[in-house]
Amino acid sequence: MTAALELGSGESGDNLLARVRTVLGRRTEGRAVALLAVVAVVTAFLEPVVFTSYPVTLGRIALIGLVALGLTAVILMGELDLSVASTLAVSGVVMASIESLPLGIVAALLVGLMIGAANAFFVVAVGINSFIATLGMLFFLRGSAFVLSNEEPVRLANRDAGIAFGKPFLGPLTPRMLLFIGAFIALQVFVTRVRVGREFYAVGGNREAAYDAGIPVTRRIVTGFMISGFVAAMAGVINTLERTAADPTAGSTVLLASFAAAIVGGVLLTGGRGSIFGTLLGATSLGILQVALTLSGVQVDVQNIVIGLVLLLAVITDPNSVRGVVGSVRSLLQGRSRA
Amino acid sequence: MTDTSTKVAVASQPAAQLDLSERDFRPIDWLAQRGIFVFTTVLILVAAVFIDGFASLANITDVFNRAAPIGIVAVGMTFVVISANYLDLSVVAQVATAAVVLIGVSNEYNIVAAMALSLVIALTYGLINGVAVGVFDANAVIVTLSTTFIGLGLLRWLTGGSIYFGPPESLIRSFGTTKIGPFPLSMLVLILMAVLLSLVLTRTNFGFLVRSYGSNRAATRLAGVNTAWVVIGAFMISAIGAMIGGFVLAAFSNTAVSSMSTGFDFEALAAIIVGGTSVFGGRGSVMRTLLGVVFVSVLTNIMVLSGLGFGYQQMAIGALIVTAVSIDALARKATLS
Amino acid sequence: MRDDDHDHPVGDGADPNGEPIIEARNITKSFGGAVAVDGVGLAVGAGEIHGLVGENGAGKSTLMRVLAGIVTPDHGVVSIDGVDLDAGNTRAALDAGIALVHQELSLVPEMTVAENILLGSTPTTSGFIKVSEQRRIAAEALNEIGVSVDLDEPIVRLSVALRQFVEIARAVARKPRVLILDEPTATLTPAETDYLLDMLQRLADRGLAIIYISHRIPEIFRICHRVTVLRDGKLVDNIAIADTTPDAVVDQMVGRELKIEEGQRREALPGSVVLSAEGIEAHRVNGIDLQVRAGEIVGLGGLVGAGRTELVRSIIGADIRSAGDVTITTDKGEARVRTYRSAVNNGLAYVPEERRTDGLALTMSVSDNVALPNRSELSRAGILSRSKIARRAQELAEVVGLRPPQVQREAGEYSGGNQQKIVLAKWLGRKPAVIVLDEPTRGVDVGAKAEIHRLIKELADNGTAVLVVSSDLPELLELSDLIHVVRDGRIAGTLDGSVADEKSVMSLASGEATVSGNGDPDDLVGSAQ
Known part of the structure; x- marks a missing residue:
């Protein structure tokens, strides 16, 4: 055979440095790492207690991160699930309304799966943009949560189980954290090692090519929405257990933080790019940020401002659009005179 | 694919290109185009006959009072929807801010200062949303979601979440209480806004560009249009609508608090979409949004009169949005296939 | 025959x-x-x-x-x-x-080489990807075609040439x-070819x-x-x-x-230079100089993928160019144009290749489409005059021969040929100093094609500088006063329109008439993004 044509991909090389650069160049978590570094360093100086009281911080990260993980699965396919916030509320209310705890949990998780399937139906079968479909669903479910709960928090019948649930279970880790870690590992394996999950990237990255290659795109989208619904329901269950009551208004701030975590983590809104690990980093930086702000005595309102700003910056600094932005800004500022 | 005999071809092709035969009638098209007129009429008739108290003067005035601020927000937001940018979620923050500023600043200083400050805030919202979406090409839902949180956060932080009460005698108060027959003044403002914005959308250069941009971005850009300004303009109009909606809301209750506009985002969106403006962009009208506002307000009123609470109202409006968009999407599919 | x-x-x-x-x-x-x-x-x-x-x-x-x-x-x-x-x-x-390697690449940008080669037929055990198996099959396929590339590299970081080879490896992997x-x-460059x-x-x-x-x-x-x-x-x-x-x-x-049978060539009387582009470099454009004079039709011939569309889009500023100057000279003076909008404001009209996605707003009426670039003429103080728009659109619809000339109809209801006439009507109203047309008659029936040719010639006769990209050789020959043949992002040769024939254009375009192997060695190294 003739010698292979050297069509090297640019930065390949044998020395360690070049190899490290190649590996890093493939990653999509750049912004999350930057944010995490800044947040961690500043916090370490100004509010070191964030790290010494790490159970609190870890709890917050789990709170933000869980919903973000489910969202990531959907966004990877270029779709969006705004209904997660209400899914969380509805599933919590459903769970608390049922006397038996195990039955309640199962029912709540089933509700999450059903909501995911309904979202997927509107997106796939009817052909509505997922932004609008899940927005409608967000309102519908929020209403359902109010109706089911008679507009007030529903107390959990089995309060002891809830109290036990909030206690450390393994070392300093509460069951919530363990579930979060479990969900992270499961999804990380799913999108990197399982064929179905890996094909999410194909569905988001080049849907046409995915169809041509015989990937069942519709089924993948349904799976993605069901994952997102299931994870949001799981977050609802955990919240309800920890608070020993289900709040029909729960979840509205989670929406913002979890979107911020996923987008900061490098998940491209148009699909095909991002990682579960990136979302974890995003959630970690936002968790540390929130706890640091709380411990510094900053009000919740200001925290919302900060997280809103983080999300706004993350969504406008998407690396792919930077070049286009330079052009747009130039065009915008250019004189409007006519010849 | 040769044109060796083009002249012959031209001569022998008298009516071959007239393939513009009327499309077959399809129920889904009718539903998408005309359904709202029938539904609104039927809804009002049914309510008048079956719902106790619906047809009373007091109730009709109440419907108008509640419909006006949402309607004003909706007619403004229609521009964002037509420009194919989904919606402006941040109207929730904008309405509350305008209401609080109007009452709070009027109490401290005077109404002119309050309105001037509100205008500056509204233009800032329009500019930030518009630049993020139009220049940075970011997704409008996510952008306006974050500006909602930033805006509401700022408002609550600065006001400490307190409620502002207007004085019992003031210009604002008298505006809020004056009626012409069953019509509160706010309804007049809504109609004025709708007529004005309808003219802007259909008659002006800018409105034309919004429709054109919503219909086809690339073609609009390639016609030499500075499309960033079109998007910024659409968000500006949405912001001004939200500001006036906030004023009217504050005048009606003569109080203002940061939580008073909860639900304005999706009630406005429901009105726009039910009215027949397409979320796919390009198609829509301000006057139809007005019709959508009537529908949504009457529906809400019926639910209130029937004793169905906030939860049911939200469910109904969520279902309404999904249904209306589904009809739009299915009609579109049928047309394309 | x-x-x-x-x-x-x-x-x-x-x-x-x-x-x-x-x-x-x-x-x-x-x-x-x-x-x-x-x-x-x-x-x-x-x-x-x-x-x-x-x-x-x-x-x-x-x-x-x-x-x-x-x-x-x-x-x-x-x-x-x-x-x-x-x-x-x-x-x-x-x-x-039967394995088909498509003309358009159908790879998933963020997935790795190995994953793309086995896309749709990923080997699994109970749902889990058999990574070693996947890598083995991918490596075998790459080995079979003799290309060495890191199996874990995402496609997005590969050069265009390497992507083409991965695409072939994908076909080969299916045995x-x-x-x-x-x-x-x-x-591909000559060496890659x-x-x-x-x-x-x-x-x-x-x-x-x-x-x-x-x-x-x-x-x-x-x-x-x-x-x-x-x-x-x-x-x-x-x-x-x-x-x-x-x-x-x-x-x-x-x-x-015969070169031309029915469509007659016109007598060209070129005036001064209107559009001048120097040293244009952009994606797939490697340093091109180009001039178009008033009343002249310059044709750009070449194969699909030779870089003609990229060339015109970078000249007019619709795509970003990395180097080069473009000036448009009209009776109002000389203007250096950097952005697309300044080009349009200085008298450019552009009829894009993809008329359905870039040329027309299909859900809007014909008159609205026509009004789009002519807003300032049809409005006063920002208020559009509907009667003016309707009148102007009707006028222009008749000029371009829209059938039926019902300007209130949606553009999407018309056939391909008529849609292209609408695109032309949009720009004719502005009396452009220079018009750039990319494949003006693709997918257009013969009748409409002849009319579009007539319109283009009339434009030139009235002093507009015309630049036409066309893969349709008879069309190129009928219209052009001067033909530049583009190959690999460069001008491979220039022919006088009155003496050029299909063979001479085709020979230049296919590389038969030029010495092959002028590829820059650097081109072999795929550029990482």
């Missing part, structure tokens, strides 16, 4: 067994009345590389899509080893061993018996049947054993390469004795 007796070509020396692997008989396919492929047959044996040539629109791609089961033919059968395949069944074609390649060298051609020969030596579509005649003569020539959907010839010459094949592709 030679006849259809070639439906059952008999393999010659190039086909050792004499029995074809793949055979297509009497394939006919029309799209909405237009016949794309008309009773064509084709047979390819093991070890044979079969060239398929023809002008744009001759039916090559449609025929290949029929073979691959993507398109269902109206008539005709495709068989493998004498067994007829289910028509229009992509899966059946794949299972029978096909028939490999179909549609213009695989369109985006050399490599690809050698590789195909090696694959053929191992017993694959290869169908190779290319505009580039020298490539056909270098590797193919037989060549099939299509013209206007019909089979013109199927001949052993040894029995023909490049000249004869080009003649058969073109197939016209």
